[in-house]
Amino acid sequence: MKQLIYLDNAATTQTRPEVVEAMLPYFTEYYGNPSSVYEFSGISKKAVSGARETIANALGAKANEIYFTAGGSESDNWALIATAEAYANKGKHIITSKIEHHAVLHTGEYLEKQGFEVTYLNVDENGVIKLEDLKKAIRPDTILISIMFANNEIGTIEPIKEIGEIAKEHGILFHTDAVQAFGHVPINVDEFHIDMLSASGHKINGPKGIGFLYIRSGIKSRSFIHGGAQERKRRAGTENVPGIVGFGKATELAVAGMEDRANKESELRNYLMDRVMAEVPFTRINGHRKNRLSNNVNFAFQFIEGESLLIMLDMKGICGSSGSACTSGSLDPSHVLLSIGLPHEIAHGSLRLTLDERNTKEEMDYVVESIKEIVEKLRSMSPLYEDYIRHQAK
């Protein structure tokens, strides 16, 4: 294969060799079921407890508040549906935002069909929740606020602590989808007044197919997957022991290297962002300029369409993603880009690049040169650009 420059770390990350190494014994050597009584399976049970402890420590939580799941989507589904069911007698109103991941949005739509009311808050042009809007949306029958920690497309980090305080003041549960934030930014569930939090292993160089839901002690929650007594009877199914061990190891590495990694990534990201903005005309940055994930940049290139751009980048060995309709499987471009007020034709021309600390400046230079060449080529083919130039000439 040709040279590969992987800039889609918000989609998934490489599983670190150290993580794989930590997992391997739990496939072939210590394959016992943690629920069994014999000593052999005690090794698996201990490994699961250790990972749970590591993850709990990363959040300032207690180990018995961490429930392993099959990933971020399951955690989001569980948090919303179980809370709605458990607290339905208190009220049937839920508040979330328009820029949530579909795992939250589509679950919200599902709950609406079940008789719940869901308010989807608008965001400002940077993708930030307006706290005043949140306060106004709160009703006596509001049972849950679910706002993502950081947005997966534009990287904007939400004012989670302020949202948590508002929720606490009103006695409303607060869930946050932290799939993009866990292991990337410091999180303390007590400091931020978070009652539930979703995260996923493969976004932090851990394995795919493993996630967790943090549920604060004392919160009523129902079992989402019915069956055995695993996860303190709240999530049935034999534990994904290698996955859990890998997630624990990935968390350990992510937390230990967090600051250093964020500095490296943001330096590299800023270099890329500044060069593109200086050298490619008719380009904008989507998302908050400061309060954003350190490895995320989201461009909108006017007059061109994102899928074409992605295919041409792929031909040059560069992996990125776009919010264009063509990549989303529907006719509409990304709901996030529309929510921050981008017109359709500009939303179609978006490009998200999400870096890893191991990317290099040389790679960024190659990416900038490639983007310049491709954007120019696509603009030379674009009737929108032609119209714009004609209009300017008049």
Next chain:
Amino acid sequence: MYTEKVMDHFEHPRNVGEIDNPSGMGTVGNAKCGDIMRIYLDIDENQIIRDVKFKTFGCGAAVATSSMATEMVKGKTVQEAMAVTNMAVCEALDGLPPVKVHCSLLAEEAIHAALWDYAKKNGLEIEGLKKPKSDIGEEEVEEEY
């Protein structure tokens, strides 16, 4: 996702550009659904398409279908060009993913729109040619995923 032919036409699109004082020009699609196609035709006195150029804002399939459609009408009579349907363009590209078939419809529409412009300018009637829809995107029913 795409066939080799689609990728070839995407990577090396044929007939990209503009024609000064074209015999006919048509633009279809809309920015909302992310595809806009513009076709320029240069047609001689015998109603033969001497030259054709296109510009497209859209995905890989949109670019490839534009390119293929221009190849298929070049050198043809106006009447022969009418026979270049979206299905014919699709087949010539060895097929498109189902979600992209609307792109080939856009190519057919763009050619029809340019022919309509040519017919109108010259007071002609072309058999089977209907007034183009300015915006075919609105006709589409959104699929559930």
